[in-house]
Amino acid sequence: QLQLVESGGGLVQPGGSLRVSCATSGFTLDFYAIGWFRQAPGKEREGVSCIRGTEGRTYYADSVKGRFTISRDNAKNTVYLQMNSLKPEDTAVYYCAARRYGCSLSRADFGSWGQGTQVTVSS
Secondary structure: OOEEEEEOOEEEOOOOOEEEEEEEEOOOHHHOEEEEEEEOOOOOOEEEEEEOOOOOOEEEOOOOOOOEEEEEEHHHOEEEEEEOOOOHHHOEEEEEEEEOOOOOOOHHHOOEEOOOEEEEEOO
């Protein structure tokens, strides 16, 4: 059974940094793509970043490109999202999700989800 658990969210000032983690179990991380999504109040869940399970190729939404970095540690079965230069509009619940094949930033392409972690960017 695929399980994903997010952690590391919190309150950070604009311009600050935060790293959220996605601990996985029940599957081999090498063979899955892991995506990070976020959902702000009253808005649709949107894709933020994705990392492929094989060669580790990464993908980013334009809104976070150059500020966020996705990475993984296969030995720890964990995927990270390092977020720098945070803005108030980055405030959302951040979710990680897994899919068996290649990367996607579309919510509909992922079937296994974590419970989310809240990230609030405010002074």
